[in-house]
Amino acid sequence: MKNISKIMGACLLAVSVISIYFTGISSLLMSLAYAASMFVGIHFLKKISEFITSLCIKETTSIRKLGGKILFVSDKYKGKFTSINGTLDFYTKLFLMHFLLFLLLFKAA
Amino acid sequence: MSLKFALALIGSIILSLIVSPISIVYWIIYNTKIRILDVRSALVDRPGKLLRIFYKVVFGFGNLIAILYIIMDAIRYTNDIVAGTALAAILIAFVFGSVGLGGFIASILIFFLERNKIDKALEDFEKTMSEYSTKPEEAIQILKEIIGIQEAISETEGNQESASQSQTEN
Numbered sequence: 649m650k651n652i653s654k655i656m657g658a659c660l661l662a663v664s665v666i667s668i669y670f671t672g673i674s675s676l677l678m679s680l681a682y683a684a685s686m687f688v689g690i691h692f693l694k695k696i697s698e699f700i701t702s703l704c705i706k707e708t709t710s711i712r713k714l715g716g717k718i719l720f721v722s723d724k725y726k727g728k729f730t731s732i733n734g735t736l737d738f739y740t741k742l743f744l745m746h747f748l749l750f751l752l753l754f755k756a757a
Numbered sequence: 758m759s760l761k762f763a764l765a766l767i768g769s770i771i772l773s774l775i776v777s778p779i780s781i782v783y784w785i786i787y788n789t790k791i792r793i794l795d796v797r798s799a800l801v802d803r804p805g806k807l808l809r810i811f812y813k814v815v816f817g818f819g820n821l822i823a824i825l826y827i828i829m830d831a832i833r834y835t836n837d838i839v840a841g842t843a844l845a846a847i848l849i850a851f852v853f854g855s856v857g858l859g860g861f862i863a864s865i866l867i868f869f870l871e872r873n874k875i876d877k878a879l880e881d882f883e884k885t886m887s888e889y890s891t892k893p894e895e896a897i898q899i900l901k902e903i904i905g906i907q908e909a910i911s912e913t914e915g916n917q918e919s920a921s922q923s924q925t926e927n
Contacts, residue, residue: 664857667850675854678766682859685770687866689777697778701882704786704805708793709889711806717794717891717899719801720883727788729872729879737787739864742780744816746856749776750769751823751849 657736660743682750686742777863783812785879791886794896799903804886824849 668675690697712718728734786805793802803809827848832841867875891899 660857661861664854664861667854668858671847671851671854675851676858678855679858679862681766681770682773682855683862683866685773686777686859686863687870689774690781690863690867690871693774693778696775697781697878700779700782700808701785701878704782704808705882705885707807708791708804708886711793711795712889715796717796717896718886718889719792719794719896720887720890720893721790721792723790726790727784727879729784729788729868729875734788734872735864735868738780738784738867739860741783741787742777742864743857743860744820745776745780745783745812746773746860747852748816748820748823749772750856751820751827751852 654733654736657739660740682746686746781875781878782808784875785882789879789883789886791883791890794891794899796899796903 664679668679708718727737729738782805786803786808789804791804793804793806794800795802824845828842828845831845831848832838835841835844
């Protein structure tokens with residue numbers, strides 16, 4: 649699974665660099681603006697992530713009430729944001745989320 | 758730069774600010790060591806099922822549908838398949854390039870500046886969930902029942918008991 653996210657992340661990055669080569673400097677400048685906005689969003693709007701995390705917790709507890717069991721597996725299955733694997737894994741999630749929104753927005757424009 | 762394009766640029770930056778914190782939760786869900794065991798259907802799953810379904814439907818299939826829609830619209834606009842596809846490809850490449858590289862730069866920045874906070878958010882999530890978790894012994898018992906080991910054990914125990922009873926009667 650980790651290898652898949654690594655390959656996916658590398659492919660996404662390679663294709664985006666090729667896309668920038670074809671679309672020119674405007675795309676590169678926009679990528680810097682997006683990078684800044686993504687970072688600022690993650691850094692300052694923690695309330696949004698906390699709210700969604702609490703929704704996930706509520707969902708899990710309601711499943712427990714319905715008869716589900718919450719298990720803790722070993723640390724082998726736990727991911728950490730401390731390596732290139734974690735970064736690429738995070739990158740693929742961040743990318744997919746923004747691509748659709750921006751595509752539709754620029755289509756509308 | 759046209760006014761519409763500038764508005765789209767500003768709108769996309771505002772949307773990016775709002776949407777990007779969701780990716781943290783999604784990353785936490787995929788990297789946590791918490792699993793939910795559905796006893797009725799014997800399924801082991803990650804938490805945050807609704808969020809994962811929403812993400813897959815909207816951002817997974819939604820991306821494909823949006824790309825097809827843009828290609829179709831560009832073909833209709835130009836009245837030519839080749840020119841329309843080329844126009845759509847330029848737009849897709851433009852967005853792909855800017856979002857792809859932007860996302861990578863943001864991920865690198867987060868890796869160097871925010872990783873401890875994200876790891877802490879994961880720890881907090883697991884700490885909260887640990888209050889509701891099942892004990893390992895109970896979980897093993899349930900898993901034994903699911904696999905069928907427990908039934909087999911109880912059956913053999915029952916057989917042994919009935920055999921010993923018949924021996925004592927004899």
